[in-house]
Amino acid sequence: xxxxxxxxxAIAEGVRAGAHRExxxxxxxxIGRLQLDFLLTQGLxxxxxxxxxxxxxxxxxxxxxxxxxxxxxxxxxxxxxxLQAGYEIEIAREGLQDKLPRTNLVTDxxxxxxxxxxxxxxxxxxxxFTHLPLNDLRVCPETSCGITELS
Ligand SMILES: C[S@@+](CC[C@H](N)C(=O)[O-])C[C@H]1O[C@@H](n2cnc3c(N)ncnc32)[C@H](O)[C@@H]1O
Numbered sequence: 849x850x851x852x853x854x855x856x857x858a859i860a861e862g863v864r865a866g867a868h869r870e871x872x873x874x875x876x877x878x879i880g881r882l883q884l885d886f887l888l889t890q891g892l893x894x895x896x897x898x899x900x901x902x903x904x905x906x907x908x909x910x911x912x913x914x915x916x917x918x919x920x921x922x923x924x925x926x927x928x929x930x931l932q933a934g935y936e937i938e939i940a941r942e943g944l945q946d947k948l949p950r951t952n953l954v955t956d957x958x959x960x961x962x963x964x965x966x967x968x969x970x971x972x973x974x975x976x977f978t979h980l981p982l983n984d985l986r987v988c989p990e991t992s993c994g995i996t997e998l999s
Contacts, residue, residue, distance in 0.1 A: 851981045853926055860929035863905075868933035872904035873975055883908035883974050884915065896920065896969035901959070902976030906934030910942055918947045922968070926957035958987060 853859060862871050869876045884892075892898070894917050903909050903923030913921045925931050931953045939945055954963060977985060 851979055851984065853979060856927055856929070859927045863929040863933050868905040868930055868937070869907075872907055872930065876907055879974065880907040880911050883972060884911040887912075887970065887972065890970070892970060894920075897966050898922065899924070899961075899964075899968040899971040901971060901973040902926070903931070903953070904934065905930045906938050908972065908974060909934060909948075910938050910944065913939060913944045913948045914942065916947075919949055919952065921948060922952045922954070922964075922966075924954045924956045924961075926955070928955040931955060957984075 859871060862868070873879065887898070892915075894915060896916065897920045898912055898916060900906075900909055900912065900921065900923040903925050904927075906913070906923060909921060909923050923931065923934075935945070935948070935950055935953060939948055
């Protein structure tokens with residue numbers, strides 16, 4: 849069974865129509881803030897390296913890039929078009945492109961973190977697993993990126 853984000857052409861069409869915020873669930877400010885606030889209550893520091901799995905168009909990413917040290921935010925997503933909108937529209941609008949190397953945004957739907965060059969302090973996956981078909985959940989391994997809980 850396919851998930852709602854598996855039709856990449858349809859998602860890309862929606863992004864071209866300017867609907868990237870709606871496509872990842874809307875509530876842009878509310879859910880973006882909620883994610884940053886949650887991580888801050890868990891002890892997130894600007895020096896931490898963060899992996900945002902299924903980051904979409906950077907609803908949390910915009911806030912995390914602003915908060916974290918330059919280059920410390922990484923995001924993956926099944927849909928390159930959503931990453932593109934996040935970088936070229938949302939990150940650009942906030943003037944944050946200098947803090948986020950484009951290579952930190954990785955198109956991946958297999959939970960393959962072998963590209964990781966850093967050891968992450970924290971990972972977040974907001975509203976991702978709730979949208980995955982059962983078979984995709986099965987392929988999500990425990991990550992080998994050295995993710996540890998914040999103390
Ligand atoms: C509801 S959106 C949430 C996006 C983001 N976490 C946020 O809070 O704005 C779900 C996201 O998960 C992505 N996604 C779905 N299946 C995925 C997979 N197998 N691997 C990575 N991302 C996936 C979708 O493309 C979509 O961007």
